[in-house]
Amino acid sequence: xxxxTISRELGSAGSTIAERAARTLGYHFVDKRTxxxxxxxxxxxxxxxxxxxxxxxxxxxxxxxxEMVDLLDxxxxxLARHGDVVILGRGSFxxxxxxxxxxxxxxxxxxxxxxERVLEQPEITDPDQAEAILQESDxxxxxxVESFYGVRWDTATAFDVVIGTGKVSPDLAVTWLxxxxxxxxxxxxDGRTSRTIQVDPILAAAVCAVLECQVTH
Numbered sequence: 001x002x003x004x005t006i007s008r009e010l011g012s013a014g015s016t017i018a019e020r021a022a023r024t025l026g027y028h029f030v031d032k033r034t035x036x037x038x039x040x041x042x043x044x045x046x047x048x049x050x051x052x053x054x055x056x057x058x059x060x061x062x063x064x065x066x067e068m069v070d071l072l073d074x075x076x077x078x079l080a081r082h083g084d085v086v087i088l089g090r091g092s093f094x095x096x097x098x099x100x101x102x103x104x105x106x107x108x109x110x111x112x113x114x115x116e117r118v119l120e121q122p123e124i125t126d127p128d129q130a131e132a133i134l135q136e137s138d139x140x141x142x143x144x145v146e147s148f149y150g151v152r153w154d155t156a157t158a159f160d161v162v163i164g165t166g167k168v169s170p171d172l173a174v175t176w177l178x179x180x181x182x183x184x185x186x187x188x189x190d191g192r193t194s195r196t197i198q199v200d201p202i203l204a205a206a207v208c209a210v211l212e213c214q215v216t217h
Contacts, residue, residue, distance in 0.1 A: 002080065002101045002102070003101065003194055004022075004027070004085070004102075004103045004105060004177065005086075005092040006086060006105045006106075006107060007159070008106070009137075009138065010137040011109060011113070012109040012114060013107065013165045014108075017165075017174055020170070021178060024174060025084075025086070025178060027084045028085045028086070029085075029086050030087045031088045031089070032089065034079075034210060035072065035079075038078070038203075038206050039072075042075070072091075073095050077194075077199065078197075079211075080194040082204070082208070082211065082216055082217065083195075083216060083217030091144060091148065093106075095149070096194070100190055101193040101195075103161065103180065104158065105159060105177065106156070106158075107173065108162065109165045110166045114134050118133060118134060163176065204216075
């Protein structure tokens, strides 16, 4: 299994699960910072500024953003082609849909559980504030995926595995994912794989530089 994508709700512990799964498997962990670094290495220096600008790169819908999303897709594909990666968010499950060697995972939790977890942050003390933050996060993520990829962000049919961390602990979720990947690695992938992705050599070199890995897995 060359690639795992993890889509998660804020407050679902999805980021923690993604990092731990990558570490346990010996895979590269890829998040928004990694992707921004690849884009900067590739020459798109404006990306980092747009990414952090208010109201935020991922909440804007304009022609410039469409161009940036096209670049984002190419970076995600290049990371998948490199192999042995866990990609967190950024619509990667939609970008890599249909590849036999990509495991698409969704991590979610009931709203009350997510509110409790957000309230663990010292700067957030009001449950209503926590709920508002979660609702806005869900809205932005859903709008991004649905607008650019035409699929629902929260539909189970887009994923191979859906884990609810209201009842399943992050540790158990990591164990499950590692066991699933090991089982899938033992079988031959039938169909199109990430190895068939064509990548610009300059972009491939940028991926290797950011991941600090010259091996295509």
